[in-house]
Amino acid sequence: MGADDEASFDAFFRDAHRRLLGQAYLLTADLARAQDLTQEAFERAWVHWRRVSRYEHPEAWTRRVLHNLCISEWRKQRRREERPPGTPVVVAAPGEDHLLLLDVLRSLPPDQARALVLHDGAGLTVAEIAVELSVAEGTVKSWLSRARSRAASVLGAAYQLERGGC
Amino acid sequence: MHYGDDDRIAQLVRDIVERPSRTRWDVGPEQVRAGAGLRRLRFVPRPGLVALVAGVAALVVAGVVVGRVAPRLDASPSASSGATGPSHPGRPRSGPASVSPQPARLRCNAARLDAAFGGVQSAAQSWVFSLVFTNVSGTPCWLGGYPGVSFVDAGGAQVGAPAARASGAEFGGVPYAPVTLEPHGTAVASVTEPIAAAVEADGQACGPVTAQAVRVYAPGSRTPIDVQVNGRSGARANGAVLTVCTAPNARPVVSWVQPGSSPARPG
Numbered sequence: 001m002g003a004d005d006e007a008s009f010d011a012f013f014r015d016a017h018r019r020l021l022g023q024a025y026l027l028t029a030d031l032a033r034a035q036d037l038t039q040e041a042f043e044r045a046w047v048h049w050r051r052v053s054r055y056e057h058p059e060a061w062t063r064r065v066l067h068n069l070c071i072s073e074w075r076k077q078r079r080r081e082e083r084p085p086g087t088p089v090v091v092a093a094p095g096e097d098h099l100l101l102l103d104v105l106r107s108l109p110p111d112q113a114r115a116l117v118l119h120d121g122a123g124l125t126v127a128e129i130a131v132e133l134s135v136a137e138g139t140v141k142s143w144l145s146r147a148r149s150r151a152a153s154v155l156g157a158a159y160q161l162e163r164g165g166c
Numbered sequence: 167m168h169y170g171d172d173d174r175i176a177q178l179v180r181d182i183v184e185r186p187s188r189t190r191w192d193v194g195p196e197q198v199r200a201g202a203g204l205r206r207l208r209f210v211p212r213p214g215l216v217a218l219v220a221g222v223a224a225l226v227v228a229g230v231v232v233g234r235v236a237p238r239l240d241a242s243p244s245a246s247s248g249a250t251g252p253s254h255p256g257r258p259r260s261g262p263a264s265v266s267p268q269p270a271r272l273r274c275n276a277a278r279l280d281a282a283f284g285g286v287q288s289a290a291q292s293w294v295f296s297l298v299f300t301n302v303s304g305t306p307c308w309l310g311g312y313p314g315v316s317f318v319d320a321g322g323a324q325v326g327a328p329a330a331r332a333s334g335a336e337f338g339g340v341p342y343a344p345v346t347l348e349p350h351g352t353a354v355a356s357v358t359e360p361i362a363a364a365v366e367a368d369g370q371a372c373g374p375v376t377a378q379a380v381r382v383y384a385p386g387s388r389t390p391i392d393v394q395v396n397g398r399s400g401a402r403a404n405g406a407v408l409t410v411c412t413a414p415n416a417r418p419v420v421s422w423v424q425p426g427s428s429p430a431r432p433g
Contacts (some may be wrong), residue, residue, distance in 0.1 A: 006199065013195035022183030032311070032386040036273060042198040101178050120179035152171040155178075 001049060009049050013042055016059045019122065020066055026117045027070035029102040037073060041066035060132060063122065071110040097155060104151045115143040116151075197271050271307075274347055276389035278303035281313075281382045283395050284354060284427065286403045291364035295407050296356045297382055297393060298427050301347035310344035313355050314383035315420045317410045318392060325377045326410040329357055329420040345425050352427040359418040365411045372411035380407075385423060 020041065024034035045052050045062045052058045105113045111133075118124045118132065126144070130137040272278070284296035297315070301307055316328035345353045357380075362372040379392040395404045410416075 009199065010195040013198060019183065026179065026182050032273070036386075039198055039271075042195075046199050097178055098182055101175070101182065116175075116179065120176040121183045148172055148175055151175045155175070156171070 005049055005053070008053055009046055012045075012053070012058055016062065017042070020059070020063060023063065023117050023121050024066055024070050026102070026105060026121055027067060027113060028073060029106055033073065034070075037069045038066060041069060063118075064132060067114055067117070071114065074106070074110060100154055101151060104154050105147075108147055108150060112143045112147040112150075115140055116147040119144055272305060273386055274299065274301055274303075274307035274309040274384060276384055276387045276391060278307050279309075279384050279387075279391070281384065281391040281393050283380065283393050286395075286407050288361075288403070289358070292361055293359045293403065293406055294356055295359070295395075296354050297380070299347070299353045299355070299384060299423060301349055301351050304349050306346055306348050306351075308344040308346050309353050309385055309423050311385035312420055312422045313385055314381075315355075315357055315418065316381050317377035317408070318379050318381045319375070320378045322392075324381070325375045326412045327414075327417045329418040332358075332419050332421045345423055353423045354426045355423045356421045357418050358420075359407065360411065360416050361406070362409070362411055365413050365416045368415050370413040370415050372416065373413050374409045375412055377408045377410050 017038065021034055021038045024038045024041075025031055028034045028037065041062050044065050045058065052061050055061055105116065108116075114133070115129055118129045119126070124132065126137050126140045129140045133140070278301055280300045280302045282298045282300065284298040286293050286295035288294075297313060299309060299313075312331045314328065317325040319325050347353055362374060365372045379394055382391045382393050383389070384391070395407050
């Protein structure tokens with residue numbers, strides 16, 4: 001691939017990297033892991049860049065690869081159900097809410113978590129998510145609604161505890 | 167569900183998405199392209215290239231085998247050479263790693279690493295021992311952050327509390343610089359463990375338990391490596407390392423990994 005390809009890829013990377021890393025972090029709850037997977041997704045995008053760069057939304061292609069990587073990673077972890085005594089904390093001290101939400105996302109079925117990340121994290125509409133995941137809009141809505149109600153119940157309970165309520 | 171919950175959740179999700187962007191260090195597109203160069207051999211095996219790919223793959227496999235076996239033979243002498251100080255200035259492709267602004271592409275995972283006990287020193291009110299990580303693969307990789315450290319008994323069950331992370335990890339960014347390990351290269355983390363007398367002087371009973379090994383998770387890795395505490399220092403000091411106080415105030419503290427192979431100074 002030529003210098004033009006490199007330039008267009010680099011521009012794409014700089015534009016999309018932070019967003020995709022943030023989404024991967026949401027789906028893995030582990031920044032180091034998220035960085036590795038994001039890098040891998042971009043590597044794949046570069047391998048196929050001739051083709052991917054001609055797509056209307058190269059970011060959507062890369063995002064799909066990345067979310068798939070995150071979710072398969074997640075399944076592997078669930079199977080292992082093993083965490084080290086201390087997973088390195090590598091980001092600014094997250095608030096209680098953040099940790100709770102990351103926990104909620106990890107407790108959800110992957111499709112629901114992914115729908116929430118695409119909608120609220122990537123700013124996609126329900127219709128766009130339906131296209132990206134090849135499902136009906138109604139399915140997306142139902143995933144979103146279940147994810148939110150689960151998150152709201154966990155966060156709501158935490159809020160009530162904080163306020164000393166019942 | 168209350169009205170406004172959806173908005174609050176959406177805001178939280180956005181906050182979390184933006185959070186990693188506050189970290190200082192990350193890969194650039196150049197590293198991604200370089201990494202993809204290796205990957206392409208696997209992904210695009212055009213008919214004309216199959217023979218070439220097979221040849222390259224054979225070389226890669228050979229490299230991996232050599233990289234796996236050779237450094238292992240060398241691992242112990244390499245780790246113990248730290249005790250004699252920097253007397254091998256010209257030793258090729260070995261010894262302490264460097265902090266690099268352009269880290270290696272690959273993270274050093276458990277498969278690429280060997281962890282070994284690097285000796286113990288006594289310090290004020292504590293024992294300080296080091297854990298030496300050696301890159302036993304044939305390619306450079308990077309390591310950064312804190313290892314997970316705890317003690318285990320003969321049955322593999324955890325003894326005492328896992329090590330806390332040393333202070334200095336101010337939040338607001340990645341609290342470490344990635345360390346690049348060349349093949350055979352080493353990095354070290356030190357663990358400070360309070361002596362029983364210090365724990366008791368603080369008003370708590372030590373509640374000593376004898377551990378069998380130090381269980382180490384390399385930074386970013388979920389695969390445990392059990393490190394035997396032997397060699398290098400006297401039996402007394404090694405025994406002291408493995409005599410773990412179970413009192414709540416006796417938690418050991420681990421530093422993040424740094425270049426080098428010899429025990430870091432306490433603090």
